[in-house]
Amino acid sequence: MAVKRFTVLDLIDMDLKEHNALNLRCIGGRKGLSRVIDIPDLNRPGLALSGFYDSFAYQRIQIFGRGEVAYLRKLASEHKTDTIQKMFEYPIPCCIFTHSLLPDSGFFEIAEKAQCPILQTDLPSSEFSSRLLRVLSTIFAPQKSMHGVLVEVYGIGVLILGDSGVGKSEAALELIERGHRLVADDVVDIRCVNGNILMGSGANKIIGHHMEIRGLGIINITHLFGVGAIRDKKQIQLVVELEEWNPEKMYDRLGTTDLTIDILGVKVPKLEIPVKPGRNIPIIIETAAMNERLKKMGYYSAKEFNQNILKWIESDSARSVYYGQDDFI
Template identity: 85%
Template sequence: MPAKRFTVLDLIDIDLKEHNSLNLRCIGGRKGLNRVIAIPDINRPGLALSGFYDAFAHERIQIFGRGEVAYLKKLADEGKTETIVQMFSYPIPCCIFTYNQTPDRNFFEIAEAAQCPILQTDLPSSEFSSRLLRILSNIFAPQKSVHGVLVEVFGLGILILGDSGVGKSEAALELIERGHRLVADDVVEIRCMNGNILMGSGANKIIGHHMEIRGLGIINITHLFGVGAIRDKKQIQLVVVLEEWNSEKMYDRLGTQEQTMEILGVQVPKLEIPVKPGRNIPIIIETAAMNERLKKMGYFSAKEFNQNILKWIESDSARSVYFGQEDFI
């Protein structure tokens, strides 16, 4: 289930644009718009309309395409409404008619009596189904909120974490000044898509692209830097943890040991960056982003450096043994 109760009315009112728009409108059964959608899947009720209700997926949204509507017309012409009455005896979330199709009067009356919402869209069945499944997958995806900043650096989604006051927002502001983009500040909402992709966005669209800078206050990134400096959402591909410099802690100086952080069951590469006066954190984060992109391309700088050192040691040892032989003289 999503974080909050998701109803048919929420599905109609969801803010979607362009290739994601569902173009839904209610044409009947308005009293049932508060019905809960509990399953992120759809069903084509062809078998149910023919009278076969074994394993009927009534908890799913029911999609009526041209084939189902043609069969409904056949039932109406024959005066057979028993299977329709039986279908609406189940707690169906809603029925959606594609291609701007409209059911007959008997269907409307039965649906109204059952208080089941009847929706209509102008989209073809296949296109509407793919859009709806994509949207439901996003809504029902596992999610959590974290305190941090999400930025896009060189095309890589970087989640900046750390204690309050360590300088997360200031580092992100410098990155934006250097041409990178802000996704969310302070509260980042993370969703796990398809079981292995973490998508991050702002928890609130109204305040999502604002930043709080201590001593300066709230600033609007869109107004200051333009729409090119923001993104609505981005996949999280690297976690950077900022922490106060601890002289007693041993920090990784080679980078051969890869660290990860588990978020919603997904392992994400993690870097711990100590903060102290004189360290340029934004440039370090930029370099980390470029280095991570190289890793994804199969080039691991630290491991290559380590292998070169080992080769050099081995060749030097071999040279010493060779020159140390008595017969060489």
């Protein structure tokens, strides 16, 4: 799936907090803030500044740390600006100076003429690079939207799917009342991070923690149950599909069949739960979440039960053969 257009200005305006904060501010080249960032990677332009431009990764964000700034000062003292001018002939997305460092006035002039944004952060180069790569990997991650409800149950992210009116929101509401947390209702945005982690969140931050309950209307989960009943995003670790009870369908009664669903190329464990009057769906989902936690710890209840049955059958058969011998007649 194509990634939306992401510009340097979008990077500066991102509302990032705590360990994800980039602390970026623009110190030059404001006319180029609309430049698009196409590649979620970084480059240290040391070789380019020395005049070696073979395989120059100009499509990436250029990071200037203490080493690059020291070399820029050396070039300025020697009045050598040809390599800098050549660097800005490439369509660089932006240049970022770490450690609150500043380039010389000559660098600013060349960047302004090329309309290339110059940004600054107070973070060290290594810390800033790791944060920026983490942020970019999330932004450029493959994504899709699914109609369902995402809740956190005993630490497991459970995506509840099903046809409209089957009772997804009602089941989620009961789970919230029992102390679990809502991530998103109705539309869930899913991103595949690092190639194997599915992160789900609400499609809209403003209405993400509201729920539509037929016969009741729109309710605000935060106001009704408090901020402890919500969270902004959660890894999807289990998919529960609710469906109307079909008497002609054979449902798994032992749990030995491991169903999965493919979401953005990642296989996620899936359960099909039939809905009919008298079935307590929230308790079933709670139990499924706890059972999934046991599986991640290496304990499979259904497989252990199956092995115990086989052992019992084998021992009983052996006992029948033993007592059926002629020596005991």
